[in-house]
Amino acid sequence: MITLDGQSLTFSEMHKFLFESEKVSFTEESMKLVQKSREAVEKIVAEEKVVYGINTGFGKFSDVLIGKEDVEELQLNLIRSHACGVGEPFPEIVSRAMVLLRANALLKGFSGVRPVVIKRLLDLVNAQIHPVIPQQGSLGASGDLAPLSHLALVLIGEGEVFYKGKRMSSIDAFSKEGVFPITLTAKEGLALINGTQAMTAMGVVAYLEAEKVAYQAEIISSITIEGLRGITDAFDEDIQLARGYKEQVEVAERIRSYLNDSYLSTKQGELRVQDAYSIRCIPQVHGATWQALNYVKEKLEIEMNAATDNPLIFDDGEKVLSGGNFHGQPIALAMDFLSIAVAELANISERRIERLVNPQLNDLPPFLSPKPGLQSGAMIMQYVAASLVSENKTFAHPASVDSIPSSANQEDHVSMGTIGARHAYQIVANTRRVLAIEAICSMQAAEIRGKEKMAAATRGFLEKGRKIVPFIHSDRVFSKDIENMSEWLRKEDIFFDKKGITELQA
Structure with a gap:
């Protein structure tokens, strides 16, 4: 059970919640704070004090006063009017x-x-009822208004949900689980939609998958090193320490561990003096990606526990302040950084694929073909990798450098962070497919060299991988192989890090 308090949610808990369907509850202390802030809102309504979002309009309408008899209708109208999202829904895990x-x-x-609003939100996830939320339509400041409005629609019994693999009306799902919709009262609609949770949710899922992809890139590139009879001296610890980046040191350490007992890798001068950069510079390039991932993780962990709506209530209602915590700029920049960092894993992977298939760059069969000329082998797999890499370059254009004014120029600078998060997620998916292609090609190359000469860790990967993608004895529809390998890599039980080395050898 994960217990929320608004302060201490971790990535480890998010992982359990998202991938292991862990149930969720809340601390009594946090709910006491919720109750106190609610009492402050009710006092403001009763005394008819003018406070933005409680008894005023929104955005450019912030100067329009609303009578206390209309505050419930104000919240309902807010949710309905702002539920303007378009396009395909976010993946259910993101919702x-x-x-x-x-x-x-x-x-x-x-x-x-x-408190009932929070309890109902937790009722939804504990019952596996997930709102259908269109992906497009957020500017990333005044928060993720459109996406979160679709979330709020479900609370009031409107909108659609995913439930037990089906898409249905929220009321139908509620009836099956004994959940009841709620009526939103003063400030509650605004509190639900004025936040960065769409971009943050997408960012969290993208990060968790990117972290796994980054580890997998190391074991897959280690197999490529064997397939190309690469030089391991470039991964010597002294080289890494001489530069001083911790992440670079760690990448090289993991690759040395994977290749520790390999008879396919070589030493400096044995076959050649130096390898190409896509082999020799793996610690530097992958290590820099890890630096970016660490930055992204830090920002997401802060945002996961942040108050991002407006206005905010302090000192038991003595201070109600309008500010800009809904602005998604910190996450927008982090998502653009994530996009660039993961795209680079695909860039360098595609170059390794080229070295595996190009007969001018190795002594393997051309395009790893069983019968070169009659059969094309992995020729077009490299084309696909190149296409995915080029597509990543367009997605990696920073979304955060753009801004379009909205709400009659009241909201005159926005983050576009949700666009950045969506692009980062797509880049991760594309990069996984590129790595799947590298895995197929590197396994073929290493097995041509001699499976019995491989290191225990890389051979462990190959033996598991061969259950997914067989050895290429003749041309076949490789699209299926790529997708099967990519899906295998995506699965949660295939997670290659330091702890995974033993499992691979087993």
Whole structure:
């Protein structure tokens, strides 16, 4: 059971929640803070004080006063009018993350919602009821208004959900689980939608998958080193320490561990003096990606526990302040950085694929073909990798450098962070496919060299991988192989890090 308090949600807990369907609850102390902030809102409504979002309009309408008899209608109208999302829905796992993150933010006690709102959000994820939320339509400041409005629609019994593998109306899913919709009261609609949880949820899922891809890139590139009879001296610890980047040192250490007992890798001068950069510079390039991943993780962990709505309630209601915590710029920049860093894993992987298949760059059969000329072998697999890499370059254009004013120029600078997060997620998926192609080619090359000469760790990967993609004895429809390998890499039980070395050898 994961217990939320608005302050301490971790990536480890998010991993359990997203991939192991861990249930969620809340601390009593955090709910006491929620209750206090709610009492402050009710006092403001009763005394008819003018406070943005409680008894005023929104955005450019912030100067329009709303009577206390209309505050519930104000919130309902807000949710319905702002539910303008378009396009394909976010993956269900992202929707699940979004609901949890919104609940965690409200548990900080700065938002003025009733406890029942948070309890209902947690009811949804514990019952595996996930809102259908269109991906397009957020500017990433005033928060993720459109996506989160679709989330809020579900709470009031409108909108659609994913439930037990089916897409249906929220009311139908509620009836199956004994969950009841709620009526939003003063400030609650605004508190639900004025936040960065769409970009953060997408970012969390993208990061978790990117981390796995980065580890997998190391074991796969180690097999490539064997297939190309690469030189391991370039991974010597002294070289890495001489530069001083911790992540570079760690990448080289893991690759040395993978290749420790290999009879296919070579030493400096044995076959050649130096390898190409795509082999020799793996610690430097992959290590720099890890530096970016560490930065992204740090920003996401802060945002996972952040109050991002407006206004915020402090000092038991004595201070109600309008600010800009809904602005997604910190996550927008992090997502652009994630996109660039992961795209580079694909860039260098594609160059290794080229070295595996190009007969001018190795002494292997041309394109790893069983019968060169009659059979094309891996020729077009490299084309696919090149296409995916080029597509990544367009997705990696930073979304955060763009801004378009909205709400009659009241909201005159926005982050576009949700676009950045969506692009990062797509880049991770593309990069996994590039690595799947490298895995297929490197396994073929290493096995041509002699499976019995491989290191224990890399041979362990190959033996498992051969259950997914067989040795290429003749041309076949390689699209299926690429997708099967990619899906295998995506699965949660295939996670190659330091702890995974023993498993690979087993």
